[in-house]
Amino acid sequence: MKFKSxxxxxxxxxxxxxxxxxxxxxxxxxxxxxxPDGDVMRGLVDxxxxxxxxxxxxxxxxxxxxxxxxxxxxxxxxxxxxxxxxHGPDIPQFAALNLLSPLGKVVENAGFTATQFATAAWNGTFxxxxxxxxxxxxxxxxxxxxxxxxxxxxxxxxxxWVSGQQFLNIAIKLTLDKNGKNPNDPGFDPNNxxxxxxxxxxxxxxxxxxxxxxxxxxxxxxxxxxxxKVDYPTEAGLKAWQWLQNLVFKYHVSPVGATxxxxxxxxxxxxxxxxxxxxIPACQAQKGLEWGTFPIPQVFGKxxxxxxxxxxxxxxxxxxxxxxxxxxxxxxxxKNSSKWALSGNIPALNTARExxxxxxxxxxxxxxxxxxxxxxxxxxxxxxxxxxxxxxxxVAGQDIMVRDQDILPVMEWMNSQIxxxxxx
Numbered sequence: 001m002k003f004k005s006x007x008x009x010x011x012x013x014x015x016x017x018x019x020x021x022x023x024x025x026x027x028x029x030x031x032x033x034x035x036p037d038g039d040v041m042r043g044l045v046d047x048x049x050x051x052x053x054x055x056x057x058x059x060x061x062x063x064x065x066x067x068x069x070x071x072x073x074x075x076x077x078x079x080x081x082x083x084x085x086x087h088g089p090d091i092p093q094f095a096a097l098n099l100l101s102p103l104g105k106v107v108e109n110a111g112f113t114a115t116q117f118a119t120a121a122w123n124g125t126f127x128x129x130x131x132x133x134x135x136x137x138x139x140x141x142x143x144x145x146x147x148x149x150x151x152x153x154x155x156x157x158x159x160x161w162v163s164g165q166q167f168l169n170i171a172i173k174l175t176l177d178k179n180g181k182n183p184n185d186p187g188f189d190p191n192n193x194x195x196x197x198x199x200x201x202x203x204x205x206x207x208x209x210x211x212x213x214x215x216x217x218x219x220x221x222x223x224x225x226x227x228x229k230v231d232y233p234t235e236a237g238l239k240a241w242q243w244l245q246n247l248v249f250k251y252h253v254s255p256v257g258a259t260x261x262x263x264x265x266x267x268x269x270x271x272x273x274x275x276x277x278x279x280i281p282a283c284q285a286q287k288g289l290e291w292g293t294f295p296i297p298q299v300f301g302k303x304x305x306x307x308x309x310x311x312x313x314x315x316x317x318x319x320x321x322x323x324x325x326x327x328x329x330x331x332x333x334x335k336n337s338s339k340w341a342l343s344g345n346i347p348a349l350n351t352a353r354e355x356x357x358x359x360x361x362x363x364x365x366x367x368x369x370x371x372x373x374x375x376x377x378x379x380x381x382x383x384x385x386x387x388x389x390x391x392x393x394x395v396a397g398q399d400i401m402v403r404d405q406d407i408l409p410v411m412e413w414m415n416s417q418i419x420x421x422x423x424x
Contacts, residue, residue: 088124140307
């Protein structure tokens with residue numbers, strides 16, 4: 001009996017051991033992709049899970065702001081996600097708190113180099129000379145246009161960059177009052193416009209982003225080289241805001257305070273829209289809409305467009321096995337990121353980005369990619385570039401673009417508010 005019991009015990013231990021060995025490593029992956037892009041990412045995660053039975057990844061999405069709040073709370077109690085998606089400019093606020101693992105050696109050992117990625121995307125993974133992420137994609141502003149409305153107006157859509165004046169001429173020709181007159185026609189009625197040439201975001205932080213890219217087109221950044229103070233020529237700032245304000249109040253090609261510029265474009269109320277590739281799925285889903293894209297206008301001396309990029313980080317944790325598994329997944333995801341182009345985002349990896357050229361509506365974004373300028377990478381990014389309604393950059397945009405206030409005092413107020421935040 002003792003022998004039999006011993007055999008059973010050994011067999012039982014072997015079974016338990018096999019079961020333990022068969023249990024996959026459980027990883028958590030958080031990201032802020034809450035639209036169709038989230039479905040694409042979930043598909044990639046599912047593919048990895050099905051082809052790597054030794055690992056199981058649970059993918060969770062929520063809006064970026066609550067996501068980061070949850071990350072801070074979870075990290076504080078030692079339970080962060082194993083993989084965390086974010087934007088390149090988000091890195092400093094978490095790296096400064098030592099919440100992200102340095103990944104320079106991991107990236108290098110995976111065989112990746114700077115020359116294999118879009119420059120802006122690669123540079124966006126660094127903070128203070130340390131690489132904290134893998135570059136996943138680029139996304140930037142471009143011009144969406146309605147092909148039917150262009151054809152009706154007798155306009156050949158641009159295929160590349162156009163000047164500010166050329167763009168304005170197009171927008172004027174596409175703007176119609178109830179009598180079919182354009183803004184430069186005698187008797188044009190600005191109070192009864194039935195079709196606008198161009199849709200602008202003026203109620204949220206995108207007004208600032210549109211101004212920021214025009215500042216960059218003049219060769220200037222927003223902050224000084226130490227990122228401690230607002231520093232750009234007043235004249236350059238005025239010119240950038242004036243261009244945007246004139247589109248609304250002087251030339252009447254953009255509506256005042258549009259509450260839903262995307263929907264206005266989808267239903268044909270506006271013929272063009274400046275927005276990012278995250279709107280591609282909405283355009284594709286709009287029945288009867290034929291659309292395309294081209295780069296934003298080059299209003300000033302240099303080609304430049306605001307943009308950002310998603311990156312993949314690995315938060316600091318003590319479990320080396322899980323950390324290695326997280327690294328393996330991220331490396332796989334970057335190597336297979338051509339499929340991420342289906343989300344509308346432009347893959348950062350050069351070889352993966354080639355696939356995007358075969359997809360509809362990507363032309364404007366692909367032409368713009370080499371000229372992308374990101375916001376400064378600073379630890380106080382969430383405060384300085386806040387999208388909240390009380391944010392200085394949001395209030396300034398509304399004052400100039402909706403309330404038609406004098407630009408200089410508004411701009412000076414915005415600068416002083418940002419300086420106060422930076423000095424804390």
